Amino acid sequence: MAALTTISDIGTHEGQAVIIRGWLYNLRESGKLLFPIFRDGTGTIQGVVAKNAVAPEVFDALKGLTQESSVIVEGKVRADKRAPGGYELDVNNVQVVQRVPDSDPYPISLKEHGVDFLMEHRHLWVRSPRQAAILRVRAEIIKAARDYFDDRGFVLTDPPILTPAACEGTTTLFPVDYFDEQAFLTQSGQLYIEATAMALGKVYSFGPTFRAEKSKTRRHLTEFWMVEPEVAYATLDDIMELAEGLITTIVQRCLERRRRELETIGRDLSKLEQVTAPFPRITYDEAVKKLQEGFEKGALETKFEYGGDLGAPDETYLASQFDKPVMVHRYPAKVKAFYMEPDPQRPDLALCVDVLAPEGYGEIIGGSQRIGSYEQLRQRIQEHDLPEEAFKWYLDLRKYGGVPHSGFGMGIERAVAWICGLEHVRETIPFPRMLHRMYP
């Protein structure tokens, strides 16, 4: 009796009869020889069907079979130097579970397609080997991030998705009807995990966040996932170290366990192998100096003025100076969020950090030490014109046993895009939500 197996494990069954359950990826015919390529989600393998070696109904079932028809195939595994994966399957039986109709063939051919067409068929596009590999890397990154925190005594505490108010007043929110009230989809779990950090010490959240920004770039989605740690008694330096450890752990894990997928995607692995601690740390002041030098040298189009936030070309230029992620800390407080602790040495600066990924992938982590003082926080809320009553509970955290604490958020999609070396974050999530796309 043939053993049920997957294509990824087929090498362990050399010389044996196996059963593969999957789909027809492609079919090449050469007279009385058929070369069907099967995929099952774990990989692809070429079958060989000679007319005089199989029952007529088996040959007829495969001859002319349409792309992406679902099939259960039985055959004998044979090592073959000509096969890209090292093995071929001598088919001796096949069951067509569902045949894709000739009149309405599978739309995504092996030839090239445009972005719009592929996005319109995202539900089918995810079947392609490259997209499937990206989703496997994404899953590995999420697993590695969660293992990193779980192994260090962090507790996963999930913040709500439906929230009564903005976390950061500046960004746009998606409103939703909540019975007789208006609620908003969360744009960060941070404020809530500050509360659970005061309860449990070290916590993190992992979940979707929503931002109704009309951003139309390769780095933006309206719905994206973040992993956010928050640590009681931690300083900015503590969480910079934590961020550095998280990134190196994730990259290392992908190199260990998803090397084959990264190769399928065509990632330059040597770039990832350079990602080791310690990462360069520069202050905002030093970054400004580098940006102004960059302008002098003609590498940047506009001269960076001290006091502003970094734009995308600025981040790209800074990151290009290093072969590993660079941590930029202590930005001017006025360009940053209301909850950030001022630097005691320079109160005009915030104790915050952005981690910029190499190769132009931009900010993948943003974090800070949070304001500890009740009065100062209340003042900032007023300065930012935020509704104080909505933040009453948040202010309570400074009233009842307030401590220095810090945390950061890492955007999963940007991390995936960087590690996979993708042009656009839309390929890093199964069904991206963007300014101009809600379907499928």
Place this chain on the structure above:
RNA sequence: UCCUCAGUAGCUCAAUGGCAGAGCAUCCGGCUGUUAACCGGAGGGUUGUAGGUUCGAGUCCUACCUGAGGAGCCA
């Protein structure tokens, strides 16, 4: 929201203001080692929408629609 670009067969793209084309996919035929297989044949079109200029518009003009790339904002 702003700037730039694009929209022609199911897909990817051609077509100087003058007959609407190719490759892939589909269908028919051929091929016993193919690697996005190849070879021969067939079918397949409201050129994004609405106006306008012109003897004549896929091509030029106007508006709109849809999408892409970028900016700002952000992870």
